Amino acid sequence: MERSRKFLLRPFHVRRKMKQSVYIVGSKGIPAKYGGFETFVEKLTECQQDREIQYYVACMRENSAKSGITADTFEHNGAICYNIDVPNIGPARAIAYDIAALNKAIEMAKENKDQAPIFYVLACRIGPFIAGIKKKIKAIGGTLMVNPDGHEWLRAKWSLPVRKYWKFSEQLMVKHADLLICDSKNIEAYIQKDYAKYQPKTTYIAYGTDTSKSLLSQEDEKVRTWFADKQVSEGDYYLVVGRFVPENNYEAMIRGFMRSNSQKDFVLITNVEQNKFYEQLRKDTGFDQDPRVKFVGTVYDQELLKYIRENAFAYFHGHEVGGTNPSLLEALESTKLNLLLDVGFNREVGEEGALYWKKDQLAHVIDQAEQLDDQAIEDLDQKSSQRIAEAFTWEKIVTDYEKVFKG
Secondary structure, eight states, X not given: OOSEEEOOSSXXXXXXXXXXXXXXXXXXXXXXXXSHHHHHHHHHHHTOOOTXXXXXXXXXXXXXXXXXXXXXXXXXXXXXXXXXXOOOOGGGHHHHHHHHHHHHHHHHHHHTTOSSOEEEEEXXXXXXXXXXXXXXXXHTTOEEEEEOOSXXXXXXXXXXXXXXXXXXXXXXXXXXXXXXXXXXXXXXXXXXXXXXXXXXXXXXXXXXXXXXXXXXXXXXXHHHHHHHHHTOOTTSEEEEESOOOXXXXXXXXXXXXXXXXXXXXXXXXXXXXXXXXXXXXXXXXXXXXXXXXXXXXXXXXXXXXXXXXXXXXXXXXXXXXXXXXXXXXXXXXXXXXXXXXXXXXXXXXXXXXXXXXOTTOHHHHHHHHTTOOHHHHHHHHHHHHHHHHHHOBHHHHHHHHHXXXXX
């Protein structure tokens, strides 16, 4: 049976009597097509255990259209989803979307006569506007919860004025939130320290990851075609998957790899079309002269991507901005050997199940990694898989959220 369907049933407040209403704002919506917050909302609703919670999810109309959904309101994974039209006004569009979605959520909560509704806002985009909205939430007995995400104001892609906006916006979201749900202990510590004057109430709930193995085998045609096209062999490549942006430290990874003695390939699964940073890096490093460095584009087939992860010799992770990174969780679950940039966020997640590198020492760590015997790699693999199983499965994350929402 189709999980997303047009919603044409009794009024919400009749159907949902006595349930805890949770309105989620800040993702592009579900069904999820891509993105961290979108996947989070998909899994939160898909893996729901406590049926006494009713989720309402704001969706960008264009996201719903990708799944062929045109209704203003529809149901997906048991959540009531509502479409929001957002004018195409450039970078401010996400801010306009969050404000419209949150105001609509408050209207719906009033119509439904919800008792103590929860409004959960993902990211800190709308700080300058939150004081007035918080008054409306308080007036109906609601609670404002916020996920502060990572250090958005540190991202190199933003201009200085935009970074200042992000930092100011974050400050105001922290000030007005009744509870901040941080997906990283490092982010939680930062919120408590930097915004101590507001005495913020915080809790930690991580991001989750899928723990199933790829359904593909070595003999599958799509596997053999991809490996032949890219001129790569199983077990004989380093891998990185992610957005090609400076703060993911591609420069340090490429320079470090090129300086290493490795005979293996370095496979980069990322979109670099019309990317100025890519062109600049090519000029600065000359990676196009090193046949081991292979930019192979994106892989949209999730089973194939999982297989590629599982069959890498090792995975590089260079993120240093943000909380629990989805790509890191996938790597720790899928790839036997992981080489992580040595920052608090990554050590918090990887613990003893990975090797760590400083920006100027990656070549040395690569050479060390290639000296490891099979047993040492197996030990690291077991530690990283155990770490994921204990702390980062979606089942655990969903249970943790439900406890918070039910108080």
